[in-house]
Amino acid sequence: MAKTTDKYERPLPARMGLAAEFYKYTKLHELRFQRCTDCGVWRHLPRPMCGECGSFNYEWARSSGKGKVYSWITVVQPMLPAFNDAVPYTVPLVDMDEGVRMVAIIQGVEPEAMKLGMPVEVFFDDVTDEITLPKFRAAG
Amino acid sequence: MTDSLKDKACIVGVGETRYTRGTNTTTLQDALEASSKALADAGLKPHDIDGIVSSAGLAPAPETLAANLGIRELKFAVGNTVGGGAAACAGLQIAALAIAAGLANNVLMPVGWHSYSGMRVRKLGSEVDLTTVPGPIGATIADFYMPHGAFVPAHFYGWMATRYVQQYGIKPEAPAAIALAARRHAHLNPLAFMRGRPLTLEDYLNSRVISYPFRLNDCCLETDGACAVVMTSAERARDARKPPVYISGCAEGHPYPDDDFGARPDLTHIGLTDAAPKAFQMAGVTPAELDFAEVYDCFTYVVLIELEALGVCKRGEAGDFVRNGRIELGGDLPLLTHGGLLSEAHLAGASHIVEATRQLRRECGERQVADAEVGVVTGWGDFGDGSIAILRR
Numbered sequence: 001m002a003k004t005t006d007k008y009e010r011p012l013p014a015r016m017g018l019a020a021e022f023y024k025y026t027k028l029h030e031l032r033f034q035r036c037t038d039c040g041v042w043r044h045l046p047r048p049m050c051g052e053c054g055s056f057n058y059e060w061a062r063s064s065g066k067g068k069v070y071s072w073i074t075v076v077q078p079m080l081p082a083f084n085d086a087v088p089y090t091v092p093l094v095d096m097d098e099g100v101r102m103v104a105i106i107q108g109v110e111p112e113a114m115k116l117g118m119p120v121e122v123f124f125d126d127v128t129d130e131i132t133l134p135k136f137r138a139a140g
Numbered sequence: 141m142t143d144s145l146k147d148k149a150c151i152v153g154v155g156e157t158r159y160t161r162g163t164n165t166t167t168l169q170d171a172l173e174a175s176s177k178a179l180a181d182a183g184l185k186p187h188d189i190d191g192i193v194s195s196a197g198l199a200p201a202p203e204t205l206a207a208n209l210g211i212r213e214l215k216f217a218v219g220n221t222v223g224g225g226a227a228a229c230a231g232l233q234i235a236a237l238a239i240a241a242g243l244a245n246n247v248l249m250p251v252g253w254h255s256y257s258g259m260r261v262r263k264l265g266s267e268v269d270l271t272t273v274p275g276p277i278g279a280t281i282a283d284f285y286m287p288h289g290a291f292v293p294a295h296f297y298g299w300m301a302t303r304y305v306q307q308y309g310i311k312p313e314a315p316a317a318i319a320l321a322a323r324r325h326a327h328l329n330p331l332a333f334m335r336g337r338p339l340t341l342e343d344y345l346n347s348r349v350i351s352y353p354f355r356l357n358d359c360c361l362e363t364d365g366a367c368a369v370v371m372t373s374a375e376r377a378r379d380a381r382k383p384p385v386y387i388s389g390c391a392e393g394h395p396y397p398d399d400d401f402g403a404r405p406d407l408t409h410i411g412l413t414d415a416a417p418k419a420f421q422m423a424g425v426t427p428a429e430l431d432f433a434e435v436y437d438c439f440t441y442v443v444l445i446e447l448e449a450l451g452v453c454k455r456g457e458a459g460d461f462v463r464n465g466r467i468e469l470g471g472d473l474p475l476l477t478h479g480g481l482l483s484e485a486h487l488a489g490a491s492h493i494v495e496a497t498r499q500l501r502r503e504c505g506e507r508q509v510a511d512a513e514v515g516v517v518t519g520w521g522d523f524g525d526g527s528i529a530i531l532r533r
Contacts, residue, residue: 011286014270019283045284045400071306071407073298074352075289083289088352091290093299093402101403105288111352116306133287 008127009082018046025060026132029124033100035061044100065122066139067096074111094120094136106136145233146422148240149247150377150384151531153182153370154494159333159485161256163364168200170366171252172208178368183381184246189370191216191244193234195227198253198488199366205250216244224277224521225436226392226411228489232517232529233390235371245372251490252366276399277522285402293438294351294359296401296523301353301441303407307456312355314459315440316344318475319357319482321468322437326479328469328507333363334483358440360481367490369497385500388514389423389530391415401523411526412449412518420451423514423530427452431512432499433473434492436520437480446518449526474509489519493529500533 015023018034025032033044038055049056072092078084090106092114106120121139126132155177157170165173171194179186186209192202199205202217216238220227228251235247270282270291281291290296304310323339326332339357347356377384393415397403420426427450435450437443444458452473453461461467467475478484478495485491498504499512509515512533519527 010289011282011291013284013287014279014282016279016283019279022283044403045280045397051397071299071303073290073295073302074349075295076349076351079292079295086289089289091285091288091295093407103285103288103290103402116303131287135288 010127011080011082012128012131018048021060022046023131026124026134029132031063031065031122031134032060033063033096033098034058042098042100044102063122064097067094067102067120069093069114069116069118069120070095070101071116072106072114074114090114092120092136102134104133104135108137145236145240145387145390146424147374147386147388149236149371149387150374150380151369151387151493151497152372152377152380152382152384153178153180153184154367154497155179155181156331156367156487156491156494157365159331159363159365161333161363163254163257167252167254167258167366168204168208170364171199171205171250171368174252174366174368175205175209175248175250178248178370181382182370182372184370186210187212188246189248190214191235191238191247193218193220193231193247193249195220195231195251195488198227199251205248216247223392223519223525223527225438225488226519226521226525226527228487228493229436229517229519229529230392230527232371232387232493233392233527236387236390239371239373245376247371248368249371249490250366250368251488253486253488254364255486256362257364280399280401294354297439297442298351298354299402300407300445300524301439304441304445305353308459310444310459312345313341314444314462315358316341317462317467318437318440318443319344322476322480322482324468325474325477325507326483328505329478329484332479332484333361334479353441354439360438361483361486363485365485365487367487367494369490369493383501383533385497386532387529388532389419389421389425390528391418391422392525392527394526395524398523398525408445408448408455410445410449410520410524412446412520412528413526415526415528416450419528419530423532425514425530429514430473430516432477432496432509432515433475434477434480434496434515434517435475436489436492436518437476437482438520440482442520443475446520450516450518469507469509477504477507477509488521492517496531500531
């Protein structure tokens with residue numbers, strides 16, 4: 001079903017707590033994850049504390065945006081009307097080069113073409129004036 | 141410490157409502173009806189109960205239950221929000237702990253859920269505000285999964301299943317064996333919602349894909365109802381109406397990180413992977429000694445992964461293990477002898493405990509596992525929290 005309106009009706013991130021920081025950077029078309037400034041370990045989801053060394057110190061370090069597919073689903077039956085025009089759509093888990101794993105929808109790849117270890121990269125989709133979502137596409 | 145709870149507490153009463161799709165009752169009414177039946181089964185009166193464990197969100201609060209049942213002296217009350225579908229089986233451990241420590245004598249655990257007429261999981265994010273969902277999963281889904289169209293259990297358990305399928309080359313016949321065994325057993329269970337509704341391998345293979353890799357028949361039911369379990373000390377259980385069923389081993393486990401399903405180094409390392417060896421060690425039982433297994437079956441693929449976590453077969457080998465009727469009544473390890481969430485009803489794991497109890501009392505009629513001495517119940521929920529109880533007669 002073609003979209004008949006420009007209004008974006010799919011769910012937007014709630015941006016609770018530190019998640020708001022993550023989306024502040026995607027708005028700038030920058031993919032950043034927390035990195036502990038004491039032990040250097042990257043983390044995602046955003047958290048106040050480093051699970052490796054217990055430090056509360058971190059920076060928002062810039063990701064290369066590149067990674068490899070760890071797993072995926074392909075949604076065939078939409079569970080919300082807002083996804084009626086999206087099915088079938090594929091949502092991979094991606095091992096980012098920095099060592100964290102991230103969820104985002106992938107575009108431009110047929111479900112049958114999905115493979116473990118497939119290289120992908122992030123691009124940015126300004127879905128509303130407020131929100132920019134990182135999404136994946138196949139990397140060369 | 142690992143044997144500290146071994147055989148300290150027993151299940152002495154079980155009960156349930158009818159399982160339906162559509163109801164005029166409330167979950168409170170259903171939980172009270174199931175509780176009354178479980179108390180009668182145990183030969184106890186409501187005022188004998190001094191401890192209540194409920195899965196908050198899936199059963200009314202312990203205080204509400206106590207007020208309705210007329211329990212004057214409630215000494216131990218837990219509304220366990222941890223672990224979703226793992227909470228009922230984990231509740232056996234909580235109750236055993238309270239009983240062994242002398243905090244409570246007789247503990248009631250009701251689980252009531254109108255997953256058909258009440259809050260349906262598929263309404264997450266539309267009619268249900270994810271940011272109000274208790275526990276860690278709502279916030280994670282709302283901020284990082286849902287904007288990308290992944291927000292129901294079929295989606296995030298699907299990530300685990302795809303990894304498993306791709307890594308080990310699992311064929312559709314493997315999950316089909318789970319669905320078919322559950323349905324075959326449901327035909328022998330008068331309470332089962334899918335009793336009398338045939339399911340063949342062809343039906344399974346032709347059922348529509350909901351979300352790859354899950355077909356319709358890989359997914360559990362949504363139903364309305366409640367069931368309840370009454371526990372007491374091994375000492376008091378000797379005077380119970382029915383043969384006591386001993387909680388011989390129990391444990392819970394939580395994968396890391398527990399608040400982000402996607403981030404696990406090994407997605408098929410689940411809570412049960414860590415919990416199962418502890419429970420078997422506590423009970424002094426090996427997986428090969430099990431007479432039956434009531435494995436939490438929200439999705440068929442989850443059962444395959446749990447079988448490997450239980451140690452009844454090696455990693456990647458569950459697909460072979462479930463072939464040739466081995467998991468059906470009459471086979472080496474009958475699974476889901478009541479039909480499970482897939483074909484009986486969805487009581488968030490509590491009906492698995494009820495069924496295991498009846499199997500060990502040998503009350504199951506035409507679906508009775510011959511000479512059942514020891515069985516296992518597992519729970520699974522939220523982002524892969526696991527629980528396990530080894531039960532014996």
